[in-house]
Amino acid sequence: MTGRSELEAVAASRDSWDTAEGWARQGDAKQVGALGRLLAEQYEAAAKAVRGLDSRLGHLMRVLALTPGRPFVEQLLVLHRESRERPEGMRPRLLASLIAEGQPLRDAAYVLSDEATRSGDELRVCLYHELLLRGENADELHRLAGTAFIVPEWHRLAWLPDRLAGMEYGGEFPGRSYRGAVGVGYPGMASRQWVDAAARRAAARYPVHESTPAHLVEAIGGPPSVGGWGGYEARVFTSRERIDPVDLPGVLAGLPMDCVAGLDELSRFEAGPCPLDEVWQTLFATASAGGMYTSGVHGAYGRLSAWRSIAGLVGAKRDAGAAEVERLAAASTWFRFEAGTEWFHNEINDYGIAAVAPGGRRIAVLAATDTD
Secondary structure, eight states: OOOHHHHHHHHHSTTHHHHHHHHHHTTOHHHHHHHHHHHHHHHHHHHHHHHHHHHHHHHHHHHHHHSOSHHHHHHHHHHHHHOSSOOGGGOHHHHHHHHHHHSOHHHHHGGGSGGGGGGOHHHHHHHHHHHHHTTOOHHHHHHHHOTTOOOOTTSGGGGSOSSOOGGGTTOOOOEEOSSOEEOOOOOOOSSOEEOOHHHHHHHTTSOEEEOOOHHHHHHHTHHHHHTTOSEEEEEEEEESSOOOGGGHHHHHHTSSOGGGTTOOTTSOEEEEEOOHHHHHHHHHHHHHHOOTTOOOSHHHHHHHHHHHHHHHHTTOOTTOOHHHHHHHHHHSEEEEEEEOSTTTTTSSOEEEEEEEOTTSOEEEEEEEESOO
8 A cells, every 4th residue: 555655746746647547447446545535635725725815815905995095006906917816805896896985086986097907897897886886976987087998888787877866876885894894784664564364355356367487587586696695586476457556565465475375364464665765775785785694796786686676576678778677667666565474584684575567467576585
């Protein structure tokens, strides 16, 4: 049996594959197994070292991004450009969010400028939307950036408007330091009413049938999906007759959905009208900040996910632009709901959102729970 030092020499050799195959042909399973165990040990040690480097490098990038001043931005961009491998702490979405949080406008806008064109489209486009979300003016950003900055037409974020819609104001962002962070809050229900047994029985006169295209499940459920929440349910229903808004909470309680399965007349079900900006803020926080054990997709892609979810909830066509989605969203009636069911758990963050189209016959629902 080959000793450990000899096995280490074989493992380090360019001929290790040939050696292992030779042992196998000779029927020496123990030698092949011993070499495999040695390589597994080395792999585990190397992976541990890489995780440590990932953490330290991510911290260093965080320090550069959050320390105000052009020299720190310049050094961050140099490091970003020269790093072929991008560990978690160096990914463009996160770096853009950190720069937008930590840098004065002029120094953040430097990343968009002619001098920083080698930073890459992903970092620059994400930063552009991070700054828009924080209330910066698009014209001013382009003025500071100069002629070099455009959002490429092929980029996913090119669909987003370069002006904030009315519903987008008031979005929350995490507060981060070199070694810590304060997360965002999720808006509670603006108004709520207990949906009693009588209201649920009255709503039973509205038979509904499901009409959920697969692509709408993906769009509507985007925020909890990309945010790493514990679970979600996205469904669309159609009623044969117009649903009176007074009866809507009772209809929601009786929908054939997993999130309200098992409700009886004594179970808690609360619902109420919800302003559109509260809907957007909830969806944006879900996607951008993530769940209890995740960090989400940050501001730029959180914005896109929230818009796509609203587009699905209001039934916008696949090729609809942001202006059309906003128009449909403003024309829809929005509700929030909560339920005392096993699906919701009612432990961390749970919510239900319903959009009722003009005419009162189409209902789209997103239910999400941060408990798995």
